[in-house]
Amino acid sequence: MGYFRENIERAKPYEAGFQPVSAGPSHDRPRRAGVVKLNTNENPYPPSPKVMEAIAGIDCEQLRRYPDPVGSAFRRAAAELNGVEPGWIMCCNGGDDLLRMVFTGFCDRRRPVAYPAPTYSLYPVLAKVQNCKVTEVAFDEEFNLPAKLAQTGAALTIVCNPNAPSGTFIAVEELASLADEVSGVLLIDEAYVDFAQANCVGLVKDFDNVIILRSMSKGYSLAGLRFGYAIARPEMIAGLMKVKDSYNVDAIAIAAATAAIKDQKYFKENVEKVKAECKRVTTELGELGFGVRVSFANFVLAGCMNCPASEIYDKLVERNIYVRFFNKGGLDDKLRITVGTGEQNDKLLAALKEILSK
Numbered sequence: 311m312g313y314f315r316e317n318i319e320r321a322k323p324y325e326a327g328f329q330p331v332s333a334g335p336s337h338d339r340p341r342r343a344g345v346v347k348l349n350t351n352e353n354p355y356p357p358s359p360k361v362m363e364a365i366a367g368i369d370c371e372q373l374r375r376y377p378d379p380v381g382s383a384f385r386r387a388a389a390e391l392n393g394v395e396p397g398w399i400m401c402c403n404g405g406d407d408l409l410r411m412v413f414t415g416f417c418d419r420r421r422p423v424a425y426p427a428p429t430y431s432l433y434p435v436l437a438k439v440q441n442c443k444v445t446e447v448a449f450d451e452e453f454n455l456p457a458k459l460a461q462t463g464a465a466l467t468i469v470c471n472p473n474a475p476s477g478t479f480i481a482v483e484e485l486a487s488l489a490d491e492v493s494g495v496l497l498i499d500e501a502y503v504d505f506a507q508a509n510c511v512g513l514v515k516d517f518d519n520v521i522i523l524r525s526m527s528k529g530y531s532l533a534g535l536r537f538g539y540a541i542a543r544p545e546m547i548a549g550l551m552k553v554k555d556s557y558n559v560d561a562i563a564i565a566a567a568t569a570a571i572k573d574q575k576y577f578k579e580n581v582e583k584v585k586a587e588c589k590r591v592t593t594e595l596g597e598l599g600f601g602v603r604v605s606f607a608n609f610v611l612a613g614c615m616n617c618p619a620s621e622i623y624d625k626l627v628e629r630n631i632y633v634r635f636f637n638k639g640g641l642d643d644k645l646r647i648t649v650g651t652g653e654q655n656d657k658l659l660a661a662l663k664e665i666l667s668k
C-alpha cells in the first residue's frame with residue numbers, strides 16, 4: 311500500500327489461535343458442542359452467575375452516558391483483593407490494552423524492550439508497531455530467568471510469570487532482584503497467576519519501577535468481555551493514565567468484571583478444578599510418552615517424543631480437537647494444550663492414545 315509508516319508496512323499481525331467455530335446463534339450450539347477447543351487458554355467453565363446478573367441489571371442510562379473513565383467500582387474491588395489502595399489500580403480493556411500502553415509509554419527508537427524468549431507472541435508485534443528495538447534473551451532448557459536479562463539497558467523489561475507457553479514459574483525473590491537491577495521499568499505479566507501458588511503484587515510496594523499485569527480472561531472465564539488491570543505505585547498509574555484511551559473500559563464491562571472479582575468463592579472453586587485437571591493431564595500425558603513440565607498455568611506444554619508435533623496436531627484436528635502448535639524453533643516439537651473440563655481432557659487423552667498407537 312505504502313500509506314502506512316514503514317514499520318507498520320513491514321509488521322506481521324498477531325496470529326490469534328484458530329477459532330474453529332465462532333460464537334453464534336443458539337441453534338448452532340450442538341455443532342459447536344462437538345468441538346474440543348483447547349487452543350487459546352480460555353477457562354473451560356462459565357463465568358460466575360453474578361456476572362450475568364450484573365449485565366442483566368444494566369440500566370439504559372448507563373449506556374446513554376459515558377462510562378466512569380477509571381472504573382472506580384472495579385478499582386475498589388481489585389484494590390481490596392490485592393491489599394492496596396484504589397489509586398494503585400488501573401482498569402484496562404484486557405491485559406493486552408495494558409501491554410500496548412507500556413510500549414507507547416516507555417519505548418521508541420532509542421528505548422528498547424527486552425524479554426526472555428520464548429514467551430507471549432504479542433510482545434514482538436507491539437514492538438514492531440511502536441518501532442522499538444527488541445532484545446530477546448533466550449531461556450535455558452528449564453526456563454530459568456536468564457541472568458543477562460538484568461543487563462540489557464532496556465527501557466522496558468517484560469517477564470511473563472507464569473510464562474506462556476511453558477507454564478513455568480519464576481520465584482518472586484528472583485523477580486525482586488531483577489526489579490532492583492534493571493535500568494527501566496519491569497512489567498510482570500501475571501495473566502496466568504490465578505493458577506500459580508504465589509504472585510508478585512508485594513513488589514509494587516518495594517519498587518517504583520514495577521507494573522503488574524492481571525487479566526480477567528483466564529482465571530475469571532471472561533476472555534470475551536475484555537478486561538484486565540494494572541497494579542503499580544500511584545505515580546506510575548498516573549503516568550499510564552496519560553497513555554490510555556479516555557474511556558478504555560465500557561460500562562457493561564466494568565459492571566461485569568466487578569461482579570466477577572467480588573465473587574471470590576466461585577472463582578476459587580473454578581481455579582481449583584482447573585488446577586486438579588492440569589495435574590491429571592500432566593501425569594497422563596507423561597504416561598503416554600510426552601515430555602511435560604509441571605505447569606503453574608491453565609495449559610501444559612507437551613514435548614512430543616515419538617511422533618512429530620505437527621502430525622499429532624493435524625490428527626487431532628481431524629478429530630475436532632484443537633490445541634496450539636507454534637511453528638518456530640524451540641517450540642515446533644511441542645504442543646501447547648489448554649486444560650479443559652474433565653470430559654474434554656478425557657477426549658483429548660483418548661485421541662492421543664489412539665493416534666500414538668497407530
Ligand SMILES: *Cc1c(COP(=O)(O)O)cnc(C)c1O
Nearest residue numbers: 404405406430474501525527538
Ligand atoms: C491472555 C494473556 C494476556 C492478556 O489477555 P487479555 O485477554 O487481553 O486480558 C496477557 N499476557 C499473556 C501471556 C496472556 O496469555
